[in-house]
Amino acid sequence: MFYREAGDFKTSYQKDMAAFPIRQDKIGIGIWLMLATVVGIFSAMNWGILGMEAGFAMKAIVLPTLIFTLTTLGLNILVGFAGQISLGTGAFMGVGAYACYKLTTWMPDVNIIFMFFASGLVAAIVGVFFGLPSLRIKGFYLVVATLGAQFFLEWAFGRIAWLYNYNDSGAIEVPTRTLFGVPITGASANVTLQYVVVLFILIFMTWIASNLVRGRIGRSWMMIRDHDIAGELIGVRPMQAKLSAFAVSSFYCGVSGALMVFVWLGAAEVESFDINHSFLYLFMVIIGGLGSITGSYMGAAFIWIFPIVLKEIGKAFGYGATLMENISLVAIGVMIVIILIKEPHGLARLWQIGKQKLRLWPFPH
Amino acid sequence: MDILYSIFADPFVQMVSLPDFFIQVLWEGLVAGVLYSLIALGFVLIFKASGIFNFAQGIMVVFAALAMVGLWELGVPGWLALILALGIMYALAYGVERFVLRPLVGQEDIILFMSTIGLTFMLIGGGQWIFGGEPKTMITSELGLPTGDTVWEPFGGIVIFQHLDVAAIVIAGGMIAGLAFFFSYTKIGRALRAVADDHQAAVSVGIGLNQIWVVVWFAAGIVALVTGIMWGAKSDVSFALQIVALKALPVLVLGGFTSIPGAIVGGLIIGIGEKLFEIYWGGLIGGGTESWFAFIIALVFLLFRPQGLFGDKIIERV
Numbered sequence: 258m259f260y261r262e263a264g265d266f267k268t269s270y271q272k273d274m275a276a277f278p279i280r281q282d283k284i285g286i287g288i289w290l291m292l293a294t295v296v297g298i299f300s301a302m303n304w305g306i307l308g309m310e311a312g313f314a315m316k317a318i319v320l321p322t323l324i325f326t327l328t329t330l331g332l333n334i335l336v337g338f339a340g341q342i343s344l345g346t347g348a349f350m351g352v353g354a355y356a357c358y359k360l361t362t363w364m365p366d367v368n369i370i371f372m373f374f375a376s377g378l379v380a381a382i383v384g385v386f387f388g389l390p391s392l393r394i395k396g397f398y399l400v401v402a403t404l405g406a407q408f409f410l411e412w413a414f415g416r417i418a419w420l421y422n423y424n425d426s427g428a429i430e431v432p433t434r435t436l437f438g439v440p441i442t443g444a445s446a447n448v449t450l451q452y453v454v455v456l457f458i459l460i461f462m463t464w465i466a467s468n469l470v471r472g473r474i475g476r477s478w479m480m481i482r483d484h485d486i487a488g489e490l491i492g493v494r495p496m497q498a499k500l501s502a503f504a505v506s507s508f509y510c511g512v513s514g515a516l517m518v519f520v521w522l523g524a525a526e527v528e529s530f531d532i533n534h535s536f537l538y539l540f541m542v543i544i545g546g547l548g549s550i551t552g553s554y555m556g557a558a559f560i561w562i563f564p565i566v567l568k569e570i571g572k573a574f575g576y577g578a579t580l581m582e583n584i585s586l587v588a589i590g591v592m593i594v595i596i597l598i599k600e601p602h603g604l605a606r607l608w609q610i611g612k613q614k615l616r617l618w619p620f621p622h
Numbered sequence: 623m624d625i626l627y628s629i630f631a632d633p634f635v636q637m638v639s640l641p642d643f644f645i646q647v648l649w650e651g652l653v654a655g656v657l658y659s660l661i662a663l664g665f666v667l668i669f670k671a672s673g674i675f676n677f678a679q680g681i682m683v684v685f686a687a688l689a690m691v692g693l694w695e696l697g698v699p700g701w702l703a704l705i706l707a708l709g710i711m712y713a714l715a716y717g718v719e720r721f722v723l724r725p726l727v728g729q730e731d732i733i734l735f736m737s738t739i740g741l742t743f744m745l746i747g748g749g750q751w752i753f754g755g756e757p758k759t760m761i762t763s764e765l766g767l768p769t770g771d772t773v774w775e776p777f778g779g780i781v782i783f784q785h786l787d788v789a790a791i792v793i794a795g796g797m798i799a800g801l802a803f804f805f806s807y808t809k810i811g812r813a814l815r816a817v818a819d820d821h822q823a824a825v826s827v828g829i830g831l832n833q834i835w836v837v838v839w840f841a842a843g844i845v846a847l848v849t850g851i852m853w854g855a856k857s858d859v860s861f862a863l864q865i866v867a868l869k870a871l872p873v874l875v876l877g878g879f880t881s882i883p884g885a886i887v888g889g890l891i892i893g894i895g896e897k898l899f900e901i902y903w904g905g906l907i908g909g910g911t912e913s914w915f916a917f918i919i920a921l922v923f924l925l926f927r928p929q930g931l932f933g934d935k936i937i938e939r940v
Binding site for chain 1: 675721722725726729731732733735736737739740741742743744745746747748750751755865868871872874875879907908909910911913914917918920921924925928
């Protein structure tokens with residue numbers, strides 16, 4: 258009743274192929290954008306919500322969720338659309354972060370937004386390099402190859418002093434950079450501006466991704482995922498498809514890694530990019546839904562917010578933080594298994610089923 | 623020129639001039655390699671019988687050892703703790719089969735693989751919840767494992783053999799022989815091989831897949847417990863072992879996913895290779911190379927022989 262296409266006619270092919278062909282979807286997107294604006298206003302006015310301070314809510318929930326959504330999008334392109342499993346996401350984000358650090362300390366005057374994308378390019382190059390084995394191997398063998406990338410890069414971040422400008426702590430400290438005269442990175446940064454910048458980057462890159470996967474290149478990724486040999490036989494070039502998937506995915510991960518350190522963490526060590534984070538990003542993809550852009554949003558939000566909620570509930574009942582952390586690990590593990598058993602396409606599929614139900618509701622026949 | 627010298631000549635000069643140290647390094651590498659082989663063996667057992675790439679094998683090692691030490695700390699005698707830990711591994715095998723694998727029968731390999739990552743998280747969270755996150759000391763003497771060492775003096779130097787390492791090699795050898803016997807001469811072993819060969823054919827001659835999987839996971843659990851004891855005795859029983867255990871993956875790549883001899887040879891190559899590289903070449907690039915050396919070796923190897931040293935040839939059809 259609330260969600261149906263009936264009466265929503267199209268008069269040209271172009272309209273039929275639009276990103277959001279159904280009116281309700283456009284309204285939905287509008288509502289989300291309005292919500293995002295409201296969050297921005299709350300942050301600017303420093304209004305708390307649900308007993309949380311505005312600054313805390315932004316730093317602990319909103320910013321990381323947006324940044325991890327970008328990561329999940331990138332990983333989903335590789336795993337969900339191109340079918341190449343990667344356990345090196347954390348390290349590729351690290352490449353972005355260290356590249357951004359090196360670039361902005363080398364050229365302090367260049368706009369930091371530009372540097373975010375430039376560091377994404379560096380990550381893309383590294384990603385293509387470590388994606389080269391995928392031309393010969395696949396499946397579990399590729400998992401081992403990406404683990405190699407993960408451990409090698411982790412080692413490089415810790416041991417190559419040039420990467421962190423030879424400072425004593427071995428960590429990267431984010432310098433202050435401004436946008437329109439307002440600090441956006443560093444200790445005195447303005448949270449609302451950070452939010453707006455991250456949101457715009459995320460929306461922009463989502464738009465790019467959704468068009469990529471609809472287009473020729475996205476279809477060649479899916480061909481490789483579904484059956485690489487059959488794909489090769491009908492003219493998809495595996496090398497181009499696989500390497501471009503690695504490049505685009507690493508680009509997204511690199512940008513999100515740079516954002517993570519510069520906008521959210523403020524300083525980072527090797528531990529911010531370790532293998533456990535790589536697992537976490539893979540879980541975001543699985544829970545959200547393999548091969549779904551909407552799913553990337555849901556998965557990232559769910560995996561990030563769920564443990565926080567659980568911890569708060571535990572605090573309310575007087576349980577320690579460590580205990581709740583362990584419980585949330587178990588819960589996430591159980592949930593992964595349940596989702597794989599019940600709904601291998603994740604939350605995105607549930608959302609679709611929900612929309613299908615809404616189409617008929619309240620008269621299911 | 624200096625760089626070329628320190629890469630291509632100097633390490634070999636050192637090896638020849640200090641042969642006792644070289645033998646010591648080889649020995650340490652061999653012991654580490656045996657432990658990698660043991661973990662890889664657990665992977666191979668499950669992969670052969672069910673085609674599942676069990677990512678949780680590493681955490682199973684930690685979990686089994688923690689369960690045993692945890693029981694001992696509760697006041698259970700060492701031998702009983704060992705038996706009870708075996709019981710826990712059986713319960714785990716049964717639970718995994720019943721609640722994870724059975725509902726997922728017929729799914730793609732990649733889904734099954736991801737479910738074992740989920741299992742990994744359950745075991746990490748559950749293990750820390752029950753036994754606490756801090757490292758524990760392995761109950762070496764309660765289990766009757768030897769301590770102390772033997773000193774051998776070749777070429778005017780000294781080489782130290784820890785008795786514990788010798789015991790590790792002997793036990794690992796015994797276990798591999800036992801598994802080989804079990805696979806070749808017992809009824810269940812033959813059933814396992816049949817399942818590994820062809821699921822459907824095995825089911826059609828009356829082999830119960832479900833029981834077979836429980837048996838296989840239990841066998842992998844036993845291997846995990848033994849590995850955990852050995853490794854825990856060398857260092858501590860901690861969750862960091864789980865990351866080290868991931869090195870069994872390059873071992874598998876090197877040896878082939880379906881080959882038990884491959885797992886052993888691969889483990890030895892990786893164990894010895896990474897020790898030699900770290901000692902003689904690692905200093906040139908800052909040290910700490912053991913974390914990635916195995917993976918890079920496997921990566922280079924994959925480019926030339928994707929099926930591994932002893933693996934079955936990969937044949938693909940549309």
